[in-house]
Amino acid sequence: MVNKSKRVCPVERTKWLDVGLRKWAHNPKKFLREFIKDNMVILDVGCGSGFFTIKIAEMLGNSGKVIAADLQEGMLNKVKQKIKGREIEERIVLHKCNKNEVGISEKVDLVLAFYMVHEVPDENKFFKEIKSILKPDGIFYVVEPKFHVSKIDFKNSINKAAELGFKPIKEPRIFWSRAIIFKKCS
Numbered sequence: 001m002v003n004k005s006k007r008v009c010p011v012e013r014t015k016w017l018d019v020g021l022r023k024w025a026h027n028p029k030k031f032l033r034e035f036i037k038d039n040m041v042i043l044d045v046g047c048g049s050g051f052f053t054i055k056i057a058e059m060l061g062n063s064g065k066v067i068a069a070d071l072q073e074g075m076l077n078k079v080k081q082k083i084k085g086r087e088i089e090e091r092i093v094l095h096k097c098n099k100n101e102v103g104i105s106e107k108v109d110l111v112l113a114f115y116m117v118h119e120v121p122d123e124n125k126f127f128k129e130i131k132s133i134l135k136p137d138g139i140f141y142v143v144e145p146k147f148h149v150s151k152i153d154f155k156n157s158i159n160k161a162a163e164l165g166f167k168p169i170k171e172p173r174i175f176w177s178r179a180i181i182f183k184k185c186s
């Protein structure tokens, strides 16, 4: 049987990811500001159409870099179109993932996985890879949609991540979402 929650969000549904209400409910400047510092390298994994990638690049100013990584070329093309000719284009690197591997060799300071972990085929493998990508004390910010991920499933994911060496440090409140911030334990 197909596990519906593991279905990958289709490129045709990106309009939903960019709706005006979301700009207010998921304002990245509100929930990410305290973690973003000059010169950081930030991975937006499962970046979709770049809703967060763009805001993070703006927050970084002239320093730092955002790696916008997604499984679907169509999503990366959407990001490409949005940033073309803008100043932030220089601070954004597009990266195509494989279904079973993010495939980033550079070490990063923060990983944002917004509404994507439930689409990943093997969470254990994914968490292990994220740990290997993060710098010591790096931050792993996970946000999942309440309408796809139950409280118990989210708790199970948190436990898996904790077993693999992530320390939960905060449970921020984000509209329609379940969220957790981990620090990589060294």
Ligand SMILES: C[S@@+](CC[C@H](N)C(=O)[O-])C[C@H]1O[C@@H](n2cnc3c(N)ncnc32)[C@H](O)[C@@H]1O
Pocket: 008, 009, 017, 045, 046, 047, 048, 049, 050, 051, 052, 069, 070, 071, 072, 075, 097, 098, 099, 100, 101, 102, 113, 114, 115, 116, 119, 120, 121
């Ligand atoms: C619901 S969308 C969320 C997009 C974006 N994070 C946002 O909140 O606007 C989930 C995204 O994760 C991507 N995705 C799913 N599985 C993935 C994987 N294994 N590796 C990388 N990206 C993946 C999908 O292609 C899709 O663009």
